[in-house]
Amino acid sequence: xxxxxxxxxxxxxxxxxxxxxxxxxxxxxxxxxxxxxxxxxxxxxxxxxxxxxxxxxxxxxxxxxxxxxxxxxxxxxxxxxxxxxxxxxxxxxxxxxxxxxxxxxxxxxxxxxxxxxxxxxxxxxxxxxxxxxxxxxxxxxxxxxxxxxxxxxxxxxxxxxxxx
Numbered sequence: 001x002x003x004x005x006x007x008x009x010x011x012x013x014x015x016x017x018x019x020x021x022x023x024x025x026x027x028x029x030x031x032x033x034x035x036x037x038x039x040x041x042x043x044x045x046x047x048x049x050x051x052x053x054x055x056x057x058x059x060x061x062x063x064x065x066x067x068x069x070x071x072x073x074x075x076x077x078x079x080x081x082x083x084x085x086x087x088x089x090x091x092x093x094x095x096x097x098x099x100x101x102x103x104x105x106x107x108x109x110x111x112x113x114x115x116x117x118x119x120x121x122x123x124x125x126x127x128x129x130x131x132x133x134x135x136x137x138x139x140x141x142x143x144x145x146x147x148x149x150x151x152x153x154x155x156x157x158x159x160x161x162x163x164x
Contacts, residue, residue: 053094069103074110
């Protein structure tokens with residue numbers, strides 16, 4: 001999706017950050033990239049206009065292409081495409097009223113992978129106070145030798161984490 005500043009929303013997220021400013025500066029300063037800025041801004045404005053016309057439907061859609069009086073919208077699945085297809089005449093009329101010259105609107109289903117493995121949440125184990133005390137006692141009773149040095153350090157670190 002495109003943000004209101006004309007940059008991909010996943011890069012900017014609608015907030016002004018130093019990275020977003022740097023990206024805009026880079027695009028404006030680079031000759032070849034500067035040529036893309038008007039097209040990106042136009043698509044961002046069109047995305048915003050479409051979202052204002054169909055706010056309930058356009059949260060799932062994005063403007064993919066707008067050229068030669070044809071608008072191509074990306075939709076996540078066939079169900080959304082079917083629902084949006086019934087509302088395309090309203091969208092086209094409203095865009096024409098706003099001055100957009102759109103002769104036809106085409107939908108393109110872009111299936112996104114949904115079977116991506118979800119990150120496994122890291123379990124934060126909480127030891128009972130009795131267990132923490134027992135570990136602390138074990139660390140204190142271990143012989144102070146080079147063989148036990150790493151074990152004593154590990155026990156001390158664990159006790160320190162769980163006492164905070």
